Amino acid sequence: MSEVLLRGAGVTVRFGALVACDAVDIDVVAGEILGIIGPNGSGKSTLLRALSSVHPPTRGGVFWRGEEVTGWKVDKLARHGLVMASQNQMVFGGVTVREALAIAHSCRPKSKRVDEALAGERLVALVGLDAVLDALASDLPLGYLRRLGIGIALAAQPDLLLLDEPAAGLNDFETRELKALLLTLRDLGVTVGIVDHDMTLMVSMCDRVVVLDAGKKLVEGPPSVVVKDPRVIEAYLGTPMEEKP
Numbered sequence: 001m002s003e004v005l006l007r008g009a010g011v012t013v014r015f016g017a018l019v020a021c022d023a024v025d026i027d028v029v030a031g032e033i034l035g036i037i038g039p040n041g042s043g044k045s046t047l048l049r050a051l052s053s054v055h056p057p058t059r060g061g062v063f064w065r066g067e068e069v070t071g072w073k074v075d076k077l078a079r080h081g082l083v084m085a086s087q088n089q090m091v092f093g094g095v096t097v098r099e100a101l102a103i104a105h106s107c108r109p110k111s112k113r114v115d116e117a118l119a120g121e122r123l124v125a126l127v128g129l130d131a132v133l134d135a136l137a138s139d140l141p142l143g144y145l146r147r148l149g150i151g152i153a154l155a156a157q158p159d160l161l162l163l164d165e166p167a168a169g170l171n172d173f174e175t176r177e178l179k180a181l182l183l184t185l186r187d188l189g190v191t192v193g194i195v196d197h198d199m200t201l202m203v204s205m206c207d208r209v210v211v212l213d214a215g216k217k218l219v220e221g222p223p224s225v226v227v228k229d230p231r232v233i234e235a236y237l238g239t240p241m242e243e244k245p
């Protein structure tokens with residue numbers, strides 16, 4: 001039985017009268033790519049932020065490797081192996097790609113043995129930033145900028161990487177490269193939790209998906225099964241997804 005790395009139990013987030021996340025139970029299991037999908041405003045980003053302590057839950061608990069971590073500071077959680085990168089955080093000032101990665105590497109938890117696959121030149125090659133190392137981060141095209149955001153998150157040597165809409169705005173080629181990178185990360189032992197609207201990407205890449213609707217968990221399971229579920233078609237997909245040969 002695989003280890004549950006991260007557990008959200010009854011995670012509830014209120015913004016005034018709005019219940020953005022409503023008593024959601026969710027597990028992220030070591031070694032998987034877990035997708036969180038659902039309509040706009042269904043609470044996916046809010047759930048990710050609650051799980052990663054960026055915006056802790058109003059009610060319910062978050063557990064990391066069985067220990068309650070609800071409300072912990074983001075940097076403390078990162079030192080324990082949980083890091084979140086959101087598309088909006090992946091913006092940098094006047095530093096080069098090389099400098100940004102060096103800064104991130106210097107912030108990694110010193111207590112942890114360095115995973116060489118996620119450090120130095122191997123990290124640069126892994127995230128495909130070799131060609132732009134001396135470019136200013138602020139000059140990068142979106143595809144590279146996302147890779148840098150992921151590279152910075154990886155420099156913290158996470159066991160679990162949570163990603164909020166990493167494919168938003170990427171073209172087909174960039175999305176394929178992103179998928180290859182995330183599959184490689186899983187092979188290297190980094191567990192991934194991802195929110196995204198690109199259903200072709202999510203269905204082809206995720207081991208499991210959780211579907212949210214109006215803040216509540218609607219369905220969870222293997223993507224090929226979930227996308228055929230009439231509740232998911234009604235709430236999110238509209239029409240059944242076409243089967244790929």
Ligand SMILES: Nc1ncnc2c1ncn2[C@@H]1O[C@H](COP(=O)(O)OP(=O)(O)OP(=O)(O)O)[C@@H](O)[C@H]1O
Pocket residue numbers: 015018020038039040041042043044045046047
């Ligand atoms: N900081 C906030 N203050 C007030 N309301 C918020 C805040 N953040 C999110 N919400 C609201 O909570 C609900 C869930 O938002 P959330 O961004 O989590 O949904 P989502 O499923 O990620 O949507 P999308 O797919 O459009 O990104 C929405 O009604 C949103 O307007």
